């Protein structure tokens with residue numbers, strides 16, 4: 158992810174989240190040493206367009222997922238899976254052994270997506286999403302186990 162990607166990212170972000178991050182928040186991520194930010198591009202009409210993105214913090218052996226989203230018209234084509242696979246590969250190379258994230262209790266699609274990578278529910282953070290009055294589920298995964306679920310090499 159580079160600064161020039163942010164207009165397309167913000168458009169996906171606004172369509173994907175009820176409390177979207179601003180351009181400034183992404184700019185801060187790009188400057189933060191512990192933040193790792195990837196985009197997935199697809200070729201459409203002979204131009205490359207951003208189809209999805211993922212942001213994680215890599216701290217003390219843990220990969221904490223901050224953001225992952227795919228453009229609505231290209232969901233269920235494996236784009237978020239590709240981002241996740243790359244993120245897991247890079248983070249384990251950097252010594253991460255554990256991954257955690259928070260997800261809205263009602264976000265069934267995302268929960269299914271994370272379960273596919275070996276994440277399980279490990280706790281609840283009551284009213285974590287205060288603005289919409291929703292609890293977050295805390296999910297976690299052992300990255301060694303996640304890697305076993307990713308069957309191909311990059």
Ligand SMILES: CC(C)(COP(=O)(O)OP(=O)(O)OC[C@H]1O[C@@H](n2cnc3c(N)ncnc32)[C@H](O)[C@@H]1OP(=O)(O)O)[C@@H](O)C(=O)NCCC(=O)NCCS
Nearest residue numbers: 173225226227232233234235236237238260266267269270
């Ligand atoms: C969650 C999200 C990132 C998934 O992106 P995607 O590119 O469509 O995901 P993939 O195509 O890689 O999906 C891989 C698998 O995850 C599961 N999955 C993904 N979305 C799902 C959904 N809506 N319902 C059920 N299972 C789903 C399926 O097992 C899917 O495999 P399949 O299509 O072969 O059945 C996307 O729906 C999104 O951007 N949602 C809005 C933002 C969001 O909620 N982010 C997570 C915040 S914690």
